[in-house]
Amino acid sequence: MRYVIGGAEIRTENAAKPSSQKSSSVDDYIGSLDNAPSILDFGCGKLRYSDTLVSAASKVTFVDSAVQLSRKQVIREEKTTVEKYVEANYPGCNTVSYEKLNEHNSKYDVITCTNVLSAIPCKETISDVMNHIFRLLKKDGLAIFVNQHRSSYFKRYESGERLLYGFLHSGPKGTSYYGVFDRTAIEQLLTEHGYRVIRTWCVGETTFSEAIPNS
Numbered sequence: 001m002r003y004v005i006g007g008a009e010i011r012t013e014n015a016a017k018p019s020s021q022k023s024s025s026v027d028d029y030i031g032s033l034d035n036a037p038s039i040l041d042f043g044c045g046k047l048r049y050s051d052t053l054v055s056a057a058s059k060v061t062f063v064d065s066a067v068q069l070s071r072k073q074v075i076r077e078e079k080t081t082v083e084k085y086v087e088a089n090y091p092g093c094n095t096v097s098y099e100k101l102n103e104h105n106s107k108y109d110v111i112t113c114t115n116v117l118s119a120i121p122c123k124e125t126i127s128d129v130m131n132h133i134f135r136l137l138k139k140d141g142l143a144i145f146v147n148q149h150r151s152s153y154f155k156r157y158e159s160g161e162r163l164l165y166g167f168l169h170s171g172p173k174g175t176s177y178y179g180v181f182d183r184t185a186i187e188q189l190l191t192e193h194g195y196r197v198i199r200t201w202c203v204g205e206t207t208f209s210e211a212i213p214n215s
């Protein structure tokens, strides 16, 4: 997804990391989901966790911006697109763009949102993402948010301009944004959007939150 902030374009598709850079705590957590849930992975990026998601789930819907889903890039050593990779490798799974998500009404047992909120430099879009996840969860569904509450990588951003949950950074490759969500920030965001937080815990620099729709 691309955002324009103060005249600068932020290409958040470039923030996605490849599957060779999985976080083992996130991968282990996803791998531990039981009962083969239907999963929607919100902001799937370059499919960093897709193998683990597909092994744990009955089916997975991968959501990201149209540009992230359709651009050519290297995924597990293959030059392809996210859309083509999912179609060729994960039977029964599909992709839906954020731009077309309003037309998507399937409900899911689990929705994962891994390191996505930190990439969004726009309050309204963060709210829209939170509302979509709420809307697409089954009544007894579980939303899982994974965020960095601290990051060594974040250090270089701190000289930049403050924005929302983090900083804007202008470098030779353009402007980027990096937000940091600690326990208080994510729990507040969840509560404001009608979720009930089940539990929040930290592993290293990562905060995991499980939440359900408040009924």
Ligand SMILES: C[S@@+](CC[C@H](N)C(=O)[O-])C[C@H]1O[C@@H](n2cnc3c(N)ncnc32)[C@H](O)[C@@H]1O
Pocket (backbone or CB within 6 Å): 001, 012, 013, 014, 015, 016, 017, 042, 043, 044, 045, 046, 047, 048, 049, 063, 064, 065, 068, 098, 113, 114, 115, 116, 119, 120, 125, 129
């Ligand atoms: C840091 S990457 C994380 C990707 C993946 N979840 C992972 O952990 O590897 C952030 C992703 O959020 C996506 N993104 C940004 N805004 C979005 C939006 N409004 N809807 C869906 N995806 C979005 C970007 O395109 C990018 O792929």
